[in-house]
Amino acid sequence: MTQADRPAVFRNRIDAAQQLAERLQAYRGHNPLLLAIPRGAVPMAASMAAALQGDFDVVLARKLGAPRQPEFAIGAVDESGWIYLSPDAAGAGADADYIAAERQRQMECIRQRRAQYTPLRPRRDPAGRIVIVVDDGLATGATMVAALHGLRKQHPARLVCAVPVSSPEALALVRPLADELLCLQAPANFQAVGQFYRDFDQVEDDEVIALLKR
Secondary structure, eight states: OOGGGSOOOBSSHHHHHHHHHHHTGGGTTSOOEEEEOTTTTHHHHHHHHHHHTOEEEEOOEEEEEETTEEEEEEEEEETTOOEEEOTTTTTTTOOHHHHHHHHHHHHHHHHHHHHHHGGGSOOOOOTTSEEEEEOSOBSSOHHHHHHHHHHHTTOOSEEEEEEEEBOHHHHHHHGGGOSEEEEEEOOTTOOOGGGGBSOOOOOOHHHHHHHHHO
Protein backbone atom coordinates (compact mmCIF):
# COMPACT_ATOMS: atom_id res chain seq x y z
CA MET A 1 0.00 0.00 0.00
CA THR A 2 1.39 3.40 -0.95
CA GLN A 3 1.16 6.48 1.25
CA ALA A 4 -1.56 7.85 -1.04
CA ASP A 5 -3.62 4.69 -0.57
CA ARG A 6 -3.52 4.79 3.21
CA PRO A 7 -6.54 6.22 5.01
CA ALA A 8 -5.99 9.45 6.89
CA VAL A 9 -5.60 9.06 10.63
CA PHE A 10 -7.49 11.27 13.09
CA ARG A 11 -5.36 12.77 15.83
CA ASN A 12 -7.97 11.90 18.44
CA ARG A 13 -11.74 11.85 18.91
CA ILE A 14 -11.98 15.64 19.17
CA ASP A 15 -10.18 16.06 15.85
CA ALA A 16 -12.67 13.62 14.32
CA ALA A 17 -15.60 15.47 15.94
CA GLN A 18 -14.42 18.80 14.55
CA GLN A 19 -14.20 17.36 11.05
CA LEU A 20 -17.73 15.96 11.36
CA ALA A 21 -19.05 19.29 12.67
CA GLU A 22 -17.56 21.09 9.67
CA ARG A 23 -19.60 18.83 7.38
CA LEU A 24 -22.77 19.39 9.40
CA GLN A 25 -22.76 23.19 9.40
CA ALA A 26 -26.16 23.26 7.67
CA TYR A 27 -27.66 22.29 11.03
CA ARG A 28 -25.92 25.05 12.97
CA GLY A 29 -28.45 27.34 14.56
CA HIS A 30 -31.31 24.81 14.17
CA ASN A 31 -30.89 23.50 17.73
CA PRO A 32 -29.84 19.96 16.75
CA LEU A 33 -29.69 17.27 19.40
CA LEU A 34 -26.33 15.46 19.41
CA LEU A 35 -26.65 11.99 20.94
CA ALA A 36 -23.54 10.01 21.83
CA ILE A 37 -23.23 6.25 22.13
CA PRO A 38 -21.22 5.94 25.37
CA ARG A 39 -18.56 6.10 26.21
CA GLY A 40 -16.17 6.92 23.39
CA ALA A 41 -18.49 9.24 21.51
CA VAL A 42 -19.47 11.40 24.51
CA PRO A 43 -16.61 13.94 24.21
CA MET A 44 -17.23 13.99 20.46
CA ALA A 45 -20.94 14.82 20.80
CA ALA A 46 -20.19 17.49 23.41
CA SER A 47 -17.70 19.16 21.06
CA MET A 48 -20.07 18.92 18.10
CA ALA A 49 -23.00 20.33 20.08
CA ALA A 50 -20.91 23.39 20.94
CA ALA A 51 -19.87 23.84 17.31
CA LEU A 52 -23.42 23.43 16.00
CA GLN A 53 -25.16 25.41 18.77
CA GLY A 54 -27.16 22.39 19.86
CA ASP A 55 -27.81 20.16 22.84
CA PHE A 56 -26.08 16.93 23.67
CA ASP A 57 -27.00 13.80 25.57
CA VAL A 58 -26.43 10.05 25.40
CA VAL A 59 -28.35 7.28 23.65
CA LEU A 60 -27.98 3.93 25.35
CA ALA A 61 -27.46 0.80 23.30
CA ARG A 62 -25.11 -2.09 23.92
CA LYS A 63 -23.55 -4.67 21.68
CA LEU A 64 -24.14 -8.34 22.31
CA GLY A 65 -20.77 -10.05 22.49
CA ALA A 66 -20.07 -13.44 20.96
CA PRO A 67 -19.41 -16.48 23.15
CA ARG A 68 -15.75 -16.49 24.23
CA GLN A 69 -15.20 -13.37 22.08
CA PRO A 70 -16.98 -10.56 23.93
CA GLU A 71 -15.42 -7.85 21.73
CA PHE A 72 -16.99 -9.36 18.61
CA ALA A 73 -20.56 -8.10 18.20
CA ILE A 74 -23.20 -10.62 17.19
CA GLY A 75 -25.90 -7.99 17.60
CA ALA A 76 -27.03 -5.22 19.92
CA VAL A 77 -29.85 -4.24 22.24
CA ASP A 78 -31.48 -0.83 22.73
CA GLU A 79 -32.88 0.64 25.92
CA SER A 80 -36.35 -0.79 25.27
CA GLY A 81 -34.92 -4.31 25.05
CA TRP A 82 -35.29 -4.60 21.27
CA ILE A 83 -32.55 -6.78 19.76
CA TYR A 84 -30.77 -6.67 16.45
CA LEU A 85 -29.08 -10.00 15.67
CA SER A 86 -26.34 -10.35 13.10
CA PRO A 87 -26.63 -13.13 10.50
CA ASP A 88 -23.30 -14.34 11.93
CA ALA A 89 -24.71 -14.92 15.43
CA ALA A 90 -25.45 -18.62 15.03
CA GLY A 91 -22.11 -19.25 13.35
CA ALA A 92 -20.37 -17.62 16.30
CA GLY A 93 -21.95 -20.18 18.64
CA ALA A 94 -24.76 -18.01 20.04
CA ASP A 95 -27.84 -20.14 20.64
CA ALA A 96 -31.15 -18.88 22.03
CA ASP A 97 -30.14 -19.43 25.68
CA TYR A 98 -26.86 -17.58 25.22
CA ILE A 99 -28.56 -14.67 23.46
CA ALA A 100 -31.18 -14.37 26.23
CA ALA A 101 -28.48 -14.33 28.92
CA GLU A 102 -26.30 -11.86 27.02
CA ARG A 103 -29.29 -9.59 26.45
CA GLN A 104 -29.97 -9.63 30.18
CA ARG A 105 -26.36 -8.75 30.97
CA GLN A 106 -26.33 -5.83 28.57
CA MET A 107 -29.75 -4.56 29.68
CA GLU A 108 -28.45 -4.47 33.24
CA CYS A 109 -25.50 -2.38 32.07
CA ILE A 110 -27.90 -0.03 30.27
CA ARG A 111 -30.00 0.33 33.43
CA GLN A 112 -26.90 1.09 35.49
CA ARG A 113 -25.71 3.71 33.04
CA ARG A 114 -29.14 5.35 32.86
CA ALA A 115 -29.26 5.53 36.65
CA GLN A 116 -25.74 6.96 36.68
CA TYR A 117 -26.10 9.48 33.85
CA THR A 118 -29.68 10.77 33.88
CA PRO A 119 -29.58 12.48 37.32
CA LEU A 120 -26.80 14.68 35.94
CA ARG A 121 -29.09 16.36 33.39
CA PRO A 122 -32.70 16.01 32.21
CA ARG A 123 -33.12 13.57 29.32
CA ARG A 124 -33.50 15.37 26.00
CA ASP A 125 -36.66 14.48 24.08
CA PRO A 126 -35.83 13.72 20.42
CA ALA A 127 -39.43 14.14 19.22
CA GLY A 128 -39.68 16.70 16.44
CA ARG A 129 -35.97 17.56 16.54
CA ILE A 130 -33.00 17.15 14.25
CA VAL A 131 -31.18 14.29 15.96
CA ILE A 132 -27.55 13.51 15.13
CA VAL A 133 -26.30 10.20 16.51
CA VAL A 134 -22.53 10.09 16.97
CA ASP A 135 -20.10 7.24 17.46
CA ASP A 136 -16.31 7.15 17.13
CA GLY A 137 -16.56 4.51 14.40
CA LEU A 138 -18.51 1.51 13.16
CA ALA A 139 -17.01 -1.96 13.01
CA THR A 140 -20.05 -4.22 12.66
CA GLY A 141 -22.58 -1.38 12.97
CA ALA A 142 -24.73 -3.40 15.38
CA THR A 143 -24.85 -0.85 18.20
CA MET A 144 -25.69 1.99 15.80
CA VAL A 145 -28.51 -0.13 14.35
CA ALA A 146 -30.02 -0.53 17.82
CA ALA A 147 -29.58 3.16 18.64
CA LEU A 148 -31.20 4.35 15.41
CA HIS A 149 -34.05 1.85 15.73
CA GLY A 150 -34.86 3.04 19.24
CA LEU A 151 -34.69 6.71 18.28
CA ARG A 152 -36.87 6.33 15.19
CA LYS A 153 -39.71 5.19 17.43
CA GLN A 154 -39.43 8.54 19.28
CA HIS A 155 -40.33 10.49 16.12
CA PRO A 156 -37.42 12.84 15.44
CA ALA A 157 -37.95 15.34 12.61
CA ARG A 158 -34.70 14.15 11.02
CA LEU A 159 -32.38 11.33 12.05
CA VAL A 160 -28.72 11.68 11.13
CA CYS A 161 -25.92 9.18 11.72
CA ALA A 162 -22.45 10.77 11.91
CA VAL A 163 -19.24 8.77 12.27
CA PRO A 164 -15.62 9.45 11.30
CA VAL A 165 -14.91 5.95 9.99
CA SER A 166 -16.71 2.72 9.26
CA SER A 167 -16.27 -0.64 7.64
CA PRO A 168 -18.05 -0.71 4.27
CA GLU A 169 -20.27 -3.53 5.55
CA ALA A 170 -21.42 -1.55 8.60
CA LEU A 171 -22.11 1.47 6.45
CA ALA A 172 -24.38 -0.55 4.18
CA LEU A 173 -26.20 -1.98 7.21
CA VAL A 174 -26.83 1.41 8.83
CA ARG A 175 -27.63 3.48 5.74
CA PRO A 176 -31.35 2.54 5.42
CA LEU A 177 -32.04 3.45 9.06
CA ALA A 178 -31.04 7.12 8.89
CA ASP A 179 -32.39 10.05 6.91
CA GLU A 180 -28.79 11.14 6.41
CA LEU A 181 -25.52 9.28 6.85
CA LEU A 182 -22.22 11.12 7.21
CA CYS A 183 -19.10 8.99 7.26
CA LEU A 184 -15.73 10.56 6.54
CA GLN A 185 -14.05 7.29 5.56
CA ALA A 186 -15.08 3.72 4.79
CA PRO A 187 -11.82 2.11 3.63
CA ALA A 188 -11.75 -1.36 2.13
CA ASN A 189 -8.84 -2.32 4.41
CA PHE A 190 -10.83 -1.59 7.59
CA GLN A 191 -9.82 -3.83 10.50
CA ALA A 192 -10.72 -1.91 13.67
CA VAL A 193 -11.90 1.58 14.61
CA GLY A 194 -8.74 2.30 16.62
CA GLN A 195 -6.64 1.77 13.50
CA PHE A 196 -7.68 5.24 12.28
CA TYR A 197 -6.78 7.24 15.40
CA ARG A 198 -3.35 8.21 16.64
CA ASP A 199 -4.77 8.62 20.15
CA PHE A 200 -7.60 6.20 20.95
CA ASP A 201 -7.42 6.02 24.72
CA GLN A 202 -10.49 4.66 26.45
CA VAL A 203 -13.00 7.25 27.66
CA GLU A 204 -13.72 6.65 31.33
CA ASP A 205 -16.94 7.21 33.28
CA ASP A 206 -15.37 10.14 35.13
CA GLU A 207 -14.97 12.04 31.85
CA VAL A 208 -18.51 11.19 30.75
CA ILE A 209 -19.92 12.36 34.08
CA ALA A 210 -17.94 15.61 33.94
CA LEU A 211 -19.26 16.38 30.46
CA LEU A 212 -22.86 15.58 31.39
CA LYS A 213 -22.63 17.83 34.44
CA ARG A 214 -21.76 20.89 32.36
